[in-house]
Amino acid sequence: MHYGVSESKESFVLLTEGLRKSFSFGNSKIEVLHSVDLTLKKSESLSIRGDSGCGKSTLLNLLARLELADSGSVYWEGKKLNASEKPSTHEISKRASFLGVIYQSYYLIPELTVLENVLLPNRFLDRVDSTQRQRAMDLLEKMGVLDKQNQIPGKLSGGERQRVAIARAMINYPEVILADEPTGNLDERTGGEVMDLLLQSCVEEETSLILVTHNPKFARATSRSSVLQDGTLNEV
């Protein structure tokens, strides 16, 4: 997944070089990622498949700078970030506008209503106003859960919760959405609907997507597909 000679690093919205990550368990050390190189252009979607425990979620955490790599670099919009060093304050503040995250378990804040959950990333940027509120309502409408805007997450079904999580991930017009098995907790039909909404939204908003999934059908729906095996990422 190396970028071509003619392409500069700035042309990629997300890029990694030689990412390595290992975990220690007592005296033994297991290397889950060996020199992972990944590229993602604007509006591109990339699926990552792989066996359970192969390091897919770890890779997403490294991309989001939530975890430190042993070595290697991550580039956000062409800007090099040392993946083995703690993220700077600037990186942390940029994370809210650069990344949107979606997890298998939704992770909606139970004390907030649906609308408040969607607006939460705006609060990190101190950008809660009527425009953002309207944006949140539009996203909820697109996800088909506008009528649930004043309900708390506990009253929603799994599919509805994940739709809310997608709306929350998209609220700040992020460059990249990192989706870690977003349909893992949903039945096939609901999972399909949610995935269609996610992919469609990313296309409409020109947002890049990295989708970790076990489902080959969903993987095929992305513009590029890859497999993480034995610590390396191979495009298929």
Added chain:
Amino acid sequence: MKLPWPLYLAWKQLFPSQRKISFFSLLAIVGVALGVNVMIVVIAFMQGFQEKFKSDIIDAQGHARMIPVNPQGRSMDVLSSLGEKDEIIGISSYVQGQLLLQNRDYNSIPFAIGLEPDSCSEVLPLNEFLKQGHSVMDSHDAVDLTPSPTTDALEDEVVFISLEVANRLGVRPAAILQLLDENKTGLMDGEDGRIEVRRLDPFISSGEWILEILGSNRIMIREVISNFETVRKIRDGVIDLGYGNPVFEIKKGSKPFLPGMIFRYQCFRSSTIEVYSPSMIEKAKSDEMSPPYEVRVGGIIEVPWQGFHSEVVLGTARFMQVMKNQRDSADGYYLKFSDELARDEVKLASICKQLEGIWSDNWVVIPWFVENAWFFELLQFEEYLMILIMIPIGLVAAFAIAIALMTSVMRKIREIGLLVAMGAGQISVGFIFCLQGLIIGTLGAFLGCGLAIVFIHYRDQLMSFIVEQIAGEDGQVGVSQFYDFYSLKVNYPWESPASLINFLSFATFAIMVSTVAGLLPAWRAARLNPADALRSE
């Protein structure tokens, strides 16, 4: 208004959308509020007791006492100089000592104080003490109508004694019982026309008085033993038959007096006490025997200040001068200053010092708070001890909050990871839990202050209820003798700076402790690795 997001999330976690309040928040806030309430109320009551003691002490001995440095300096010449001072609004000399009182075979050696009848009321509210000192006579059908004595009855041959002395000697002041009232309907007081006794001087004789309505405006008054008889007009109201006789007062009511109605009263003379003084012993040594001085009991005196002599006899200054064979001299002066001066202890101490200088330090002027410093130091110590005992209440609340917030951190561990993944700073995430402690403490402090105000407002009703539950209805009287909650002046925070400081101190303490309680969970949350948090099960 835009809230900073950590404050927004902290508030939402305590008061979630679609729900008014979380169970944890309710418990935590109520816990803090109860702690604050208890601490404020206890100290407010202690301050109330201090105020009451202060007022009782000033009532019992004025704002200051002026005492000669040596016994030869007892001249009363200073009186005129004291009277010229604008700051002094009341002066009364006193002569004091120990006397032996005797009634048949019963003896008592109380502390004796002689006061100037004309001026003592400027300094000491003696009538209030006498009002409380009326010993009621119980009888089956009779009603005790003995009026409260006043300082007007204080003469050289009349003394007021404390209840302890009266009991020890088996003596009592004059009393009058109403044995028959033919106009009585048993309805509420004030409904019937009735005949009361306005004054009963100490030299009244024992006897039976019969009052009979003769017509619409005439009443016959007869004393059975002496056969004294007179007819007076009813519209006169007060029937004063002269010294040595009761003064009746006719009070008309909705039920009028009818001709032939009889009112009967039994009058009991006051006891006589024989008084022996140390000067009589001196005379006896030189074979001069003088007879004991005889005085009548004018009334019972009860001084609310517990530090005052429990066995005391109060007479005129002249009576004490005779007893001590100490003519035209005083053992000291009670002084009362203007309210403005009396309120400020520093100013009061300063003026007392100035007064001492006037007479070349031959007199010492001791303000009330210096003379009773030991007592107030004891109360202060008790107050500090109470605070010391109550601080653990606050700390227990803090531990409870810390544990609850720590549990919250553990429960929300994946949410914490998510917040960081969405762009929140880790320190800011930790701040959420610290702010929760602050919010709990602030709301708890406000609620606690409110509860304390309610408790102070309804203190009589609450105390009555508590005492009644513990000691029963009869126990109320006994308990109130020792803990006079009912007349206790407990200030609201807007009424006195001390009360305001009390409220603010405990509210601030609660807020600080709750905020500190949130620090540990906050630190724990801030240190969480977001990736580990997201992975956690």
